[in-house]
Amino acid sequence: MTVGLFIPCYVDQFYPQVAKATLSLLEKLGVNVVFPMNQTCCGQPMANSGFEHLTHGCNSLFIKNFKDFDYIVCPSGSCTLHVKDHLHDEEHEEIAKAIRGKVYELTEFLTDVLKVEKLDAKFPYKVGMHQSCHGQRGLKLSQMTELVAPPFSKPEKLLRMVEGVEIIQLSRKDECCGFGGTFCVAEEAVSVKMGKDRVEDHVSNGAQVITGADMSCLMHMEGILRRQKSPVKVMHIAEILNGDIESLN
Known part of the structure; x- marks a missing residue:
């Protein structure tokens, strides 16, 4: 198979190590990966702010960049869900529909698809797993705790394949961090308070590293941790699955 690597714009600008870890991990698993050089923002920030009607250019460019791949993989649940639910194009709607059906968040x-059962990685740290809302409630990457249903978590399943990882238990494991894209700008005070509560849950339960499948949530919590001068680090799950211990330094 040939996979198109879809890297969100904020990851490209602020966390390129996450893109590199994603590429390295997929290649280790035998996947042929191509990175379309002309890709830009998927349009999610505009859509979240009520301006989805202005995202036509983003949609057209996304289709042009990714229409020929067997699968499209992205290390971000929110961006993946946006494309899966909102990619449309009046001139190329059939192609857009096909893309919506083959875009995947990395852990899913x-x-x-790959049905990974074993990973060659070591990460000897206590890790708190943040279940981002888009991934959990939109992509169904993990079970919601308010449901009377068997629990599952695709990210946690993969983490448990990494040698040395100790996954800590949180008091409120699927609580929102408060980032919410443009919500953190429009409702800054509420967003920060939610972020502080989410960080405290990880810290009080002994996390050395907070991880997740969406770097935007981790970016929000990282800002809070830095302001608190906390030694706790954040790392995207791709970095841990790839065994990138040096990223902690």
Whole structure:
């Protein structure tokens, strides 16, 4: 198979190590990966702010960049969900529909398509797993705790394949961090308070590293941790699955 690597704009600008870890991990698993050089923002920030009607250019460019791949993989649940739910194009709607059906967040691609059962990685740290809302409630990457249903978590399943990882238990494991894209700008005070509560849950339960499948949530919590001068680090799950211990330094 040939996979198109879809890297969100904020990851490209602020966390390129996450893109590199994603590429390295997929290649280790035998996947042929191509990175379309002309890709830009998927349009999610505009759509979240009520301006989805202005995202036509983003949609057209996304289709042009990714229409020829067997699968499209992205290390971000929110961006993946945006494309899966909102990619449309009046001139190329059939192609857009096909793309919506083959775009995957990284951990769901590893579990559902590649069906990974073993990883060659070590990460000897106590890790708190943040279940981002888009991934959990939109992409169904993990079970919601308010449901009377068997629990599951695709990201946690993969983490448990990494040698040395100790996954800590949180008091409120699927609580929102408060980032919410443009919500953190429009409702800054509420967003920060939610972020502080989410960080405290991880810290008080002994996390050395907070991880997740969406770097935007981790970016929000990282800002809070830095202001608190906390030694706790944040790392995207791709970095841990790839065994990138040096990223902690």
